[in-house]
Amino acid sequence: SFILMLSVQLMLLFSVYRVEVDSGVESVLLPFKTTVSLPKDVKVTWTNDSGRIVHMDQRCSCNSIRLEEQYRLYRNRTEMKKRFNLGDFSLILKNPTDRDSDTYTCSITNSSGNVLIKKQVLLNVKASQDVLTVKVEVDDWEPSVVLPCQYSQRLEEIVTVKWSRLDLNPNIVHQRQEADDLRGQNELFKERTSMRPEALDSGDFSLTLTEPQVSDSGVYIC
Template sequence: FNQFRFFCILVVVLPFVGSGVKSAKLPCKATVHLSKVNKVVWKDRDGRIVHVYQKDSEQPEKQHRRYRSRTEMIEDPLKTGDLSLTLTYPTETDTDTYTCTVYSREGKGAESVLLPFQTTENLPEDTEVVWKCLEPKYMKVYVYENRSDHPDKQDDHYKDRTEMKKDLLTAGDLSLTLKNPTEGDSGRYGCEVNNKETWRYKRVWLTVIG
């Protein structure tokens, strides 16, 4: 038997999708080359297999019947690090919590994990972005304000292990890279975005299995 070790699980919540929408995207991106990864599995909250990518190809025969012919990943996801899943013709019944699990044949853990958050481009300069760990223990993970990061305001647990893009306000990419993830990083995370015009929030569950 081939033995695999799953080193990271990213949980993505698909909110209610209105009628007429042709597709919905479940974002999941790795920040390092996944040369050691052999398999990627998406599942829904009930454990049904939504999508399987293994041996450099998709495995539709392993999907639950409700998802067949409705899912797609980009070409060569392990090379690009983009493990996002597109679900076509979503309905209200697809509103759920989905997990993306990455398996490594050699049992080697990830060097980093990306907590995704993509919002509108060209955010105002007064925008403040705060990533927090909400469970199991409240901690400030990353603080961005006055157009710069503030490592003095983050918890020591995350010192020298977090990073965001330099042009995050222009690109609207508020994703957070967490380096050298361990089991102690597992939990519920939230990103709060504030400026004079708006308030936004994103929730992400992260599970790291050593």
């Protein structure tokens, strides 16, 4: 006689959940809650449709799992509430823009790397009518480059103009409210940025960046 041992791996795949928000909101929640009983040690990985790592976390009794590199587009913009014991693996994505519109997949794997459960969320970030994307190209030998930003409507109150790059921490490139306020400026741009003196009166919020270099490549938001 003999004993036949059969190992079966069960992977649960849920239908795609759709989330839609307007560009400019502070954050958006990519929901994933499950009542499935999971082992104590699991790894949670959120990826985009291209397979890039959006966020990675773990529920583990040890620190033996090496977390892979998060894709730079999402650095300093993702957060999980650590409610794994409640079956909540939802992801918070901060400052979403239309570039974040994508299909996101959350995979929960065990200590052997086997996928136990998977969930997909389709995120659609609607671009605001006030959002305009402009592509600027410059050679690295140019002394400076202008990032254009004009506002045609009359400003009735004091406003703050903030230039930022969300893939950096801190993300402030330049900021002005009546006068330049560079206290939180990223060190990469120290003494390299300027705005026109009459910017708040003219509505021309364009930013001049001196000594442009390859590391300056990115998406700047005014």
